[in-house]
Amino acid sequence: MTKYTLILILVFSSFSSQATSLINDERIKEQKNCFSWVFTDYSSWQNAGTKVKSKKEKLQFDALFGEEKFNLYKKNLSCSTFKYEVDGNDVHGYVIKPKFSKNKLPVLIFNRGGNANFGKIYFPRMFLDLFPIAKEGFVIIGSNYRGTFSKNTLLDEFGGKDVNDVTALLNYIPNIEGADAQRIGMYGHSRGGMQTFLALKQTNNIKAIATIAGVTDLLKELEFRPFMEKIYTRQIPDYEKNKVAELEKRSVLKWVNKLSPSVPILLLHGEDDKRASVNNSIALADALAKNNIPHKLVLYPEGDHGLTKNREKANKELVSWFHKYL
Numbered sequence: 001m002t003k004y005t006l007i008l009i010l011v012f013s014s015f016s017s018q019a020t021s022l023i024n025d026e027r028i029k030e031q032k033n034c035f036s037w038v039f040t041d042y043s044s045w046q047n048a049g050t051k052v053k054s055k056k057e058k059l060q061f062d063a064l065f066g067e068e069k070f071n072l073y074k075k076n077l078s079c080s081t082f083k084y085e086v087d088g089n090d091v092h093g094y095v096i097k098p099k100f101s102k103n104k105l106p107v108l109i110f111n112r113g114g115n116a117n118f119g120k121i122y123f124p125r126m127f128l129d130l131f132p133i134a135k136e137g138f139v140i141i142g143s144n145y146r147g148t149f150s151k152n153t154l155l156d157e158f159g160g161k162d163v164n165d166v167t168a169l170l171n172y173i174p175n176i177e178g179a180d181a182q183r184i185g186m187y188g189h190s191r192g193g194m195q196t197f198l199a200l201k202q203t204n205n206i207k208a209i210a211t212i213a214g215v216t217d218l219l220k221e222l223e224f225r226p227f228m229e230k231i232y233t234r235q236i237p238d239y240e241k242n243k244v245a246e247l248e249k250r251s252v253l254k255w256v257n258k259l260s261p262s263v264p265i266l267l268l269h270g271e272d273d274k275r276a277s278v279n280n281s282i283a284l285a286d287a288l289a290k291n292n293i294p295h296k297l298v299l300y301p302e303g304d305h306g307l308t309k310n311r312e313k314a315n316k317e318l319v320s321w322f323h324k325y326l
Contacts, residue, residue, distance in 0.1 A: 025175040034079035042067040097139040104180035106326035110142035113190030116153035158235040159250040183326040197252040208325035210266035218247040224277040264294040270303020
């Protein structure tokens with residue numbers, strides 16, 4: 001996957017200007033079809049991704065993605081990227097929805113992991129992580145957060161004002177054709193789990209949530225992964241002066257009693273996660289139980305941070321959870 005990153009990250013902002021208008025709102029800018037430019041067909045994408053360097057690379061690409069899946073998704077899903085404005089900043093977003101549905105569909109807001117440009121959502125990530133969920137009957141909308149695809153990556157405050165980029169999406173959901181604005185869920189991976197809980201503090205429109213490898217106590221997590229201190233220092237304003245206060249603001253375990261008992265929570269985590277300790281989810285599950293907040297904890301033995309070998313099982317958990325509660 002990393003072999004193709006340098007090439008593919010250049011194409012996100014260069015999709016053809018073909019507009020899909022999945023969101024009928026004049027505030028939305030530059031709606032562009034995901035299935036365009038090199039992603040118009042599978043062979044074009046494969047050639048752009050591999051540069052046909054070797055038969056082995058072609059086989060690796062096919063094993064990761066696959067032409068049959070590509071054609072299935074293109075036939076059954078609509079997908080577009082767009083820009084929207086939050087706090088005077090242009091923010092990149094995306095929306096994915098099934099093409100054929102007689103009824104309005106529940107909506108999922110997805111919160112990505114990473115920080116600044118690391119972890120951004122572009123076509124391969126959509127293909128692997130979001131298309132399989134959307135095809136099961138969900139509209140998915142998400143933000144890449146302010147500062148992504150920008151020279152000013154410090155706009156991303158890692159759980160600060162960038163949370164507004166998530167909650168702002170709620171304004172556009174009623175204008176997505178076929179989306180049921182009364183049935184909205186939210187889920188996030190890694191840092192996106194933190195974003196999910198922070199967004200939940202700002203709205204009462206979310207009916208159910210889920211996190212995958214979420215971090216729930218950022219201060220304690222530094223003991224597990226000291227490297228994150230560099231990220232916090234760079235991205236969080238006034239971090240060195242207010243370290244404890246800023247990390248506790250972003251740690252749901254410090255204010256779990258503020259969560260609504262009417263919003264059920266699904267926690268998924270790999271036991272062999274090297275980036276975010278599985279204890280984050282275990283400790284949160286214990287705290288949720290003490291506060292009588294409905295939840296379900298699913299742990300995957302030998303599962304890594306991205307649940308790479310458990311993706312299908314994790315997707316089934318997510319789909320089942322949100323179909324049940326939305």
